[in-house]
Amino acid sequence: MKPLAIAFSKRTAWDTTETALAKALRELQQSGGPVLDLTASNPTRCGFNYDADSLLAPLANPSALDYDPNPRGMLHAREAICRYYAEHRASLDPEQIFLTTGTSEAYSFVFRMLCDSDDEVLIAQPSYPLFDFIAELDDVRLVPYPLIYDHGWQMDEQSIRQRITSRTRAIVLVNPNNPTGHFTKPWEREMLEGLSREHGLSLIIDEVFLDYSFDSSAAAPSFAQGEAGVLTFVLSGLSKVAGLPQMKAAWIACLGPQAERRQAQDRLEVIADTFLSMNAPVQWALPHWLATRAGIQNQIRARVRENLAALDEILAAQTLASRLALEGGWCAVLRIPSIHHDEKTAMALLAEGVSVHPGYFFGFLESGWLVISLLGLANDFRRGVLATLHHIEQESN
Numbered sequence: 541m542k543p544l545a546i547a548f549s550k551r552t553a554w555d556t557t558e559t560a561l562a563k564a565l566r567e568l569q570q571s572g573g574p575v576l577d578l579t580a581s582n583p584t585r586c587g588f589n590y591d592a593d594s595l596l597a598p599l600a601n602p603s604a605l606d607y608d609p610n611p612r613g614m615l616h617a618r619e620a621i622c623r624y625y626a627e628h629r630a631s632l633d634p635e636q637i638f639l640t641t642g643t644s645e646a647y648s649f650v651f652r653m654l655c656d657s658d659d660e661v662l663i664a665q666p667s668y669p670l671f672d673f674i675a676e677l678d679d680v681r682l683v684p685y686p687l688i689y690d691h692g693w694q695m696d697e698q699s700i701r702q703r704i705t706s707r708t709r710a711i712v713l714v715n716p717n718n719p720t721g722h723f724t725k726p727w728e729r730e731m732l733e734g735l736s737r738e739h740g741l742s743l744i745i746d747e748v749f750l751d752y753s754f755d756s757s758a759a760a761p762s763f764a765q766g767e768a769g770v771l772t773f774v775l776s777g778l779s780k781v782a783g784l785p786q787m788k789a790a791w792i793a794c795l796g797p798q799a800e801r802r803q804a805q806d807r808l809e810v811i812a813d814t815f816l817s818m819n820a821p822v823q824w825a826l827p828h829w830l831a832t833r834a835g836i837q838n839q840i841r842a843r844v845r846e847n848l849a850a851l852d853e854i855l856a857a858q859t860l861a862s863r864l865a866l867e868g869g870w871c872a873v874l875r876i877p878s879i880h881h882d883e884k885t886a887m888a889l890l891a892e893g894v895s896v897h898p899g900y901f902f903g904f905l906e907s908g909w910l911v912i913s914l915l916g917l918a919n920d921f922r923r924g925v926l927a928t929l930h931h932i933e934q935e936s937n
């Protein structure tokens with residue numbers, strides 16, 4: 541008898557063929573050729589000084605030998621997260637916090653709590669392409685709403701309103717957004733809360749880059765601050781806040797009207813209890829990592845500023861490319877002449893040893909956009925930008 545073929549789920553029927561760009565980058569790296577990497581986003585590989593003894597010592601806390609599972613995460617870790625928010629002028633109770641192994645897991649928990657199969661979640665475009673796979677795995681449909689650029693990025697109420705249907709459950713927003721680097725303004729928060737109240741939606745606010753504002757005069761406002769008028773989930777984690785993506789620690793802060801918030805917390809508790817995904821050593825170490833985050837944050841802020849200043853100096857000497865206004869984050873968006881598809885430009889740059897993100901990767905719809913990371917070593921960054929602009933000049937002649 542001929543054996544029946546194994547049946548897999550439709551949701552995992554992905555085309556996993558490597559893109560031409562990913563293949564070209566891999567081949568270049570394997571050949572040992574030098575790459576000026578303008579996509580570097582892993583802080584542990586950008587030449588920052590991590591205090592190994594201080595960071596690793598708390599992982600050896602003997603208390604971690606005891607297994608004391610708590611679906612929300614250990615109390616002392618959640619109290620440390622409340623202290624982080626207190627420093628952002630937000631008053632939270634530890635019962636509002638759920639620890640997760642990453643912001644990605646946090647998204648997934650919230651999607652599963654709010655959405656049935658084929659329910660819809662609105663997401664900004666352009667934004668970080670993290671959500672597509674999470675949504676697919678959770679059977680949620682993502683509906684993009686456009687951000688408008690006019691001397692700075694902003695939301696457009698009408699575009700969001702037009703996309704709300706009876707299946708819409710939540711609006712996702714990254715504050716400040718990646719890669720556009722703009723913070724949500726008070727009028728936008730009011731508008732989003734109004735729309736959410738009107739249609740019974742929740743807000744999912746990703747604030748992983750909250751601490752990386754270019755305005756050093758005041759801490760940027762978090763959605764955890766003030767009275768949330770609607771059910772709101774603020775997501776963040778150590779990957780950006782403490783520059784420790786490898787430690788896999790993030791959280792969901794639940795806000796909003798008490799009755800709805802309690803219901804959400806009860807449901808989240810069951811989801812979190814099903815996985816109990818946090819490990820003890822990381823939870824014991826988390827308060828120390830949060831308390832000492834200034835060490836890495838100051839280095840990252842200095843690097844990002846230095847690279848942005850170098851970018852502006854180089855851009856000032858030519859007229860073909862420009863950068864969009866930026867308020868925070870680790871990226872810059874470049875407008876370049878729209879001569880070729882951005883993938884072709886990125887491939888041609890790779891052939892010259894420079895790696896950049898084509899705009900479509902972040903959801904820029906037309907050609908003429910490159911996204912570059914401001915995190916890399918200053919010398920490589922400068923050389924990469926000079927090579928990029930030289931290439932653009934050659935192509936335009």
Ligand SMILES: Cc1ncc(COP(=O)(O)O)c(C=O)c1O
Nearest residue numbers: 642643644668718748777779790
């Ligand atoms: C906006 C945004 N959210 C979430 C993440 C992922 O965070 P985590 O490492 O906590 O899953 C990233 C990663 O770059 C990001 O850019």
